[in-house]
Amino acid sequence: MKAFDNYPAANDEGLAERTEKGRLVWDLLRHRVQSPRPGADIFPRPALTERICKAIEPGSILHIEAPAGYGKSRELESALLSSGRELSRVRWVSLQDQDNDPQRLFMLLSLALGVSDADFDSVPVPGRGQSLNDGLEWLLANLANSGEATEVLVLDRVDRVQSQDGTALLTQLLDRLPPGLALVLLSRQALSFETHSYELGGRFTRLTADTLELSRSETAAFYQPLLERQQVTQIAVEHLYHLTEGWLTPLALYRLEVEERGEDRLPVQEARSVVAFLRSAVTAELTPAQGRSLAVMAEMDVVSDDLFLAIADSQCDTSFLPSTAMARGLPLRSAGNRGRWFRLLPLVREWLLSTTLAGRKARATLASDWFAREGQFTEALRYALQCHDTERAIRVASEGSEALLIGQDTASLLRLRQSLPAELIQRSPRLQIVYAWVHALGGQFAEACALIDGMSAEDQRLLQGRLSALRAFLLSGEGNVRAALKEADQALATDDLSTHARLVAQLVRSGAWCALGRFADARSASREASKLARQAGDPGAEILTVYAHARIEMSKGALRHAEQLLRTGLDTSVSEPARPPRVGEGRLMLNLALILWHQGRAAEVDRLLTRFIRHAEKGRDLALLLALALRALLSKSQGQVEEAFAWIGQAERTMQAWQVDELVYVPVLEALKTSCWLAQGQLESARQAMVRLAPFRKQHRVLELFPMMPGLLDTLETRVALVAGDESAAIGQLQEQYSKEELTRHPYIHQLHVVLLQAQAHQRLGQSETALMFFQQALEMAAPEHYISPFIELREEIREVAREGLAGRQPGPLVDALRTLFQLEAEASARPPAVDLPEPISDREFGVLELIAMGLSNQEIADRLHISLHTVKTHARRINAKLGVRSRTQAIVKARELGLL
Structure with missing residues (x-):
């Protein structure tokens, strides 16, 4: 390192001279060293605050890296304020471009590390063999011996320091950090020096935009x-x-x-x-050419450096690549599962696209040509449509339609369908079959049948095998599993059937045998499909075979094995760069969410559904129906029944807009509505829904996405009977289901529901011993896989038998989770004896009543119980009605008179 006197400070003659100008710069820089000030109106994020606080330990380094606007400074201030530290011992320095001068940076660090004005002359004199890093070493040693030392040093916009000598000072600071000092680095882009050694040493924590963004x-x-x-x-x-x-x-x-x-x-x-x-935040520091480059990037859904160079015009800065923009701290993100591909944040993209750049059509044409050369027909088709070149789009369709279908990219095929002349499809049997598949994947079975039924007899004869595979898939989608099996066998008997058609036929057979409870046959068909996928060298097809295998394990109740299969399949798909999202991948993700729901892992389910719903809406994936159904179940489980109805409504509107056949979605949504009405005690609405479901129950369809549907409809009928007080009818229905030899062939979730409803029904009849026997059986069935979703669904209905069945049981993962679910510890110590009322107060209502008596407002109650304000008001109205009062005050008085409080 060079001596001090070789580094003249900015606007100074140097520290070595101890000049008045040096003192003036010292005084000017002193005002840049601040302490945090209490902020106003900070949105509380306790989990993030706790995470930051844990990272600000003595001797540790915290790096918070995110583009502008993610609240780096505010979240850090909030954490510092909540940690109870003396703010006078926290130093905050916002770095500037001028601080690349090493002497200027050294002076700032001196001030921040506690060198006072009186100590200015005691800083080691430069020259005489002394260097800047010698001076910093002295400062750090002096800090360690100081009783009033700085405890937390915050360097904001540390990424502005890019000079070699400035970076060397910062690296030395990290290397020699005193054990009593916590260092926090804030930046908009990656640091200019390596940090992996500190991470391996366990004293470096990095938080990024993924952590800071609101959920x-x-x-x-x-x-x-x-x-x-x-x-x-x-x-x-x-x-x-x-x-x-x-x-x-x-x-x-x-x-x-x-x-x-x-x-x-x-x-x-x-x-x-x-x-x-x-x-x-985005364009202020860019040159006009860089700004145009960013706007050109926005025209692409996702963009790589190579694609950008292929479409950039002469007005762009071709050195400002997507990877460069992301490294500069602009709001770009890596496009999931696509390697070195990037996407702009949707808000930024929408804003940039609001101003149309000249030449957009020409760039779309260049993009289409580039993707076609790369063999990426999906993207080639997308940009052919954007440049309104019908001939180009038709050429892409004729050359790559089957490749798009094999790639499971139905969204692009549907968009192409809208642009293709109808007579072209009618003249092309190949396109008729392709689009019949597309409609089948989207749940439009009637439209798919109309396309293939319109083919000439000669074409049907020539394409008999492929048509049988397609009809098998259609019948499977409609839930006609036995007919689907027969058609699949006919397809496989055809000699000239393509590998992919054989694979689909085997997948249909696997799903059908699984729906019929013939799991050994289902596994055999799934293995045959896996062999065909490997022979074809098609990773997308292999994903579908993983999905088929996982469905078998889920139906058997082997949740952990199914989860392992799904996660392995997802990890495999992630390893493939530069490819569009696929239907099979979405199925893996969604069924993983379903498993997590069955195990009560609601937070993980929420994250997966957020990712999947975006993916499904873009691709018009019918599996969106299951995702929205899970959203409704999540809301209902949290007591937010009105929000559950909102999700059901969104699902209904989407299915209608997509023109999905009613037989696919109506029974699902009616079943969800029935469950919600039962939760609200609206018996008549539930009965009417069961009347509407009667035709679907009679058809006994086993839908591909909802194999549990027939059993679910049976248990809903039993639940309605129990709520209506018709225990004898419920017992009869349950005994009929329970005594059938094929009960074990039903999906495991149906078996659990039947056993739990047996417990509830016998409890209602006063047969406690029998009820406890069934509840014990349910616990034994659910414990190995932590299968908790049936208990969540039937929470209010089985509460009484659960309270007795869990009393005195040894702790364990499932028992502990169920005690939390039914709030048994709180009830045992806090709940007063029951009082005879015309309509009893429920446990959730009792919890609201207690908080009302404590004087909490409706909003405070909502915050305490993590429910919506609307739900609190609903509970309060019901409490008043049950107590026969008209106000909160009267409710408290009446509850105390009755001994409830």
């Missing part, structure tokens, strides 16, 4: 005041979340905009304050 639930909570005042709707908040992906500053600015402008507000990408922020 879906946090976004809803952030907009809760506006939701309560009906200034925005839940759908609007969901849209905001999808656009911003939890980017805090745009969300906060738009919330202010809504509060100020109300119904006159603009879309978030056009809102004045948001646009101003985007200009300052």
